[in-house]
Amino acid sequence: MNSKLLSILIVTAFLLFACGTRQTTAIPSPIETEMPVETEAVAEVQPEADECVACHTDQQRLIDTAKPEEAAESESKGVG
Amino acid sequence: MAPLEPWEKVIVDLDAFSQTTHGKQSCTDCHGGVQSPEKDAAHEGLIASPSSMPEKYCAECHQEQVATYPTALHSTQQGYWTAINARSVPENHPALEGMFNNHCATCHTTCGECHVSQPKNVGGGLFTGHVFEKTPPMTRSCTACHGSRVGNEFLGKNEGFPGDVHFREGRMNCVKCHDGADLHGSTSDAMSADANRYVGMEEPKCVDCHPTAAPGGDSNPMHQSHGNLLSCQVCHSITYTSCDGCHVAISEKSGKPFFETQATYSTFLIGRNPIQTEERPYLYVPVRHVPVDPDSYKYYGDNLLPNFNALPTWVYATPHNIQKNTPQNASCAVCHGSDGTIFLTADKVKAEELEANQSVIVNTLPPALESIASAPAMPASHLEHVSNSCTACHATGIRNAPVFPENHAAYQDVNCSGCHKLQQ
Numbered sequence: 447m448n449s450k451l452l453s454i455l456i457v458t459a460f461l462l463f464a465c466g467t468r469q470t471t472a473i474p475s476p477i478e479t480e481m482p483v484e485t486e487a488v489a490e491v492q493p494e495a496d497e498c499v500a501c502h503t504d505q506q507r508l509i510d511t512a513k514p515e516e517a518a519e520s521e522s523k524g525v526g
Numbered sequence: 527m528a529p530l531e532p533w534e535k536v537i538v539d540l541d542a543f544s545q546t547t548h549g550k551q552s553c554t555d556c557h558g559g560v561q562s563p564e565k566d567a568a569h570e571g572l573i574a575s576p577s578s579m580p581e582k583y584c585a586e587c588h589q590e591q592v593a594t595y596p597t598a599l600h601s602t603q604q605g606y607w608t609a610i611n612a613r614s615v616p617e618n619h620p621a622l623e624g625m626f627n628n629h630c631a632t633c634h635t636t637c638g639e640c641h642v643s644q645p646k647n648v649g650g651g652l653f654t655g656h657v658f659e660k661t662p663p664m665t666r667s668c669t670a671c672h673g674s675r676v677g678n679e680f681l682g683k684n685e686g687f688p689g690d691v692h693f694r695e696g697r698m699n700c701v702k703c704h705d706g707a708d709l710h711g712s713t714s715d716a717m718s719a720d721a722n723r724y725v726g727m728e729e730p731k732c733v734d735c736h737p738t739a740a741p742g743g744d745s746n747p748m749h750q751s752h753g754n755l756l757s758c759q760v761c762h763s764i765t766y767t768s769c770d771g772c773h774v775a776i777s778e779k780s781g782k783p784f785f786e787t788q789a790t791y792s793t794f795l796i797g798r799n800p801i802q803t804e805e806r807p808y809l810y811v812p813v814r815h816v817p818v819d820p821d822s823y824k825y826y827g828d829n830l831l832p833n834f835n836a837l838p839t840w841v842y843a844t845p846h847n848i849q850k851n852t853p854q855n856a857s858c859a860v861c862h863g864s865d866g867t868i869f870l871t872a873d874k875v876k877a878e879e880l881e882a883n884q885s886v887i888v889n890t891l892p893p894a895l896e897s898i899a900s901a902p903a904m905p906a907s908h909l910e911h912v913s914n915s916c917t918a919c920h921a922t923g924i925r926n927a928p929v930f931p932e933n934h935a936a937y938q939d940v941n942c943s944g945c946h947k948l949q950q
Contacts (some may be wrong), residue, residue, distance in 0.1 A: 501568070502553075503538050525790045
């Protein structure tokens with residue numbers, strides 16, 4: 447009789463444990479909700495633009511490579 | 527506006543630009559070129575101004591603006607041609623088109639020249655590291671081109687004269703009144719030969735923001751007595767700039783186009799409205815001398831403006847230096863019973879321009895207040911008259927009507943009720 451009662455207690459405990467485990471895994475983890483943000487950030491990277499951006503954000507490089515501009519002395523006189 | 531260094535014109539603020547919608551695209555999407563660390567190779571096939579092809583580069587997102595902009599005056603420059611066509615004849619057009627392309631066409635404006643960079647006409651250069659500005663920065667965009675008259679007046683740069691109250695007190699910029707819908711054109715805009723900025727609806731209109739100033743709107747006797755006889759600027763603008771004798775040519779030394787203006791001076795003159803319409807019913811408006819001259823385009827051929835007298839040289843003006851209190855609205859006597867100082871009378875017009883300005887010259891000065899007060903009232907029965915022409919009877923004495931005195935000869939029908947109020 448005691449062994450039968452013990453068996454029932456073990457089975458009940460197992461079932462309760464099993465149910466509890468399932469409930470825990472069903473809650474979405476915070477890590478999973480952040481995933482789409484990481485994906486979007488990756489999509490914005492434009493490796494193709496690197497050379498343009500590299501030069502056009504570098505003041506010294508723009509100064510060094512600028513085509514000399516002729517001092518445009520206007521021959522116009524008076525108010526335009 | 528100080529010119530930008532070459533590097534300043536093209537430097538990109540990546541932090542700011544990449545946060546914007548336009549910054550999400552790669553550079554080559556709009557500007558072409560190729561990926562290379564070498565400048566010349568990278569600029570192979572470069573499109574410096576993508577918005578000069580708005581259908582290709584702007585229309586996907588800005589369909590409405592791209593559809594209407596070809597009709598806008600900033601795009602067509604039709605205002606120039608309206609004046610040139612009126613003063614010339616078709617056989618002179620080839621020569622005038624050459625002149626126009628050399629001296630006037632640089633004022634054509636692309637989308638980018640208002641929204642991302644300074645206009646090419648003033649040297650170009652990105653506004654703020656390639657960030658597109660929904661509202662063009664006023665002094666680097668609008669008044670960079672419209673500077674010598676409108677810009678100087680509005681910003682108070684004419685020595686001795688305050689800037690426009692809308693700028694001084696309201697800190698308003700150009701687009702507060704000239705909104706995008708006006709500047710981008712509309713599908714209803716006429717591409718007609720007579721288009722210019724004063725054709726069609728009066729936009730912007732002062733009474734849109736100041737509705738009580740409209741006839742019947744407030745208790746200000748000046749607003750009520752003058753109604754639509756005067757444009758708002760007649761009483762509320764101050765001295766502005768006029769110019770004479772602009773001549774254009776190509777320099778023998780540099781091969782570049784240049785101009786020379788003979789004179790620039792400050793004026794405030796009230797003239798008759800030469801473009802009176804239902805939308806602009808005013809009898810009197812401020813008039814500004816435009817720098818056209820019969821020989822303005824002589825470099826391109828003789829007598830290219832044979833119909834020079836078809837348009838006045840003193841033109842309808844809307845000075846951008848509005849003030850609540852002005853010298854002319856300080857007292858009724860400035861206009862009524864005055865010596866005509868502030869009116870464009872014939873003696874103020876050059877002899878060779880008298881014929882051109884017949885529609886603007888003020889021949890009869892406003893009567894003195896005493897004359898108005900003592901003028902006989904118009905009988906109440908006149909309300910029922912079929913004819914609205916006073917002179918039909920009062921010039922001839924028909925039906926025993928009293929003939930108006932000789933000094934009334936210059937008045938027109940429309941003036942009569944100004945003095946002869948309807949009997950109650």
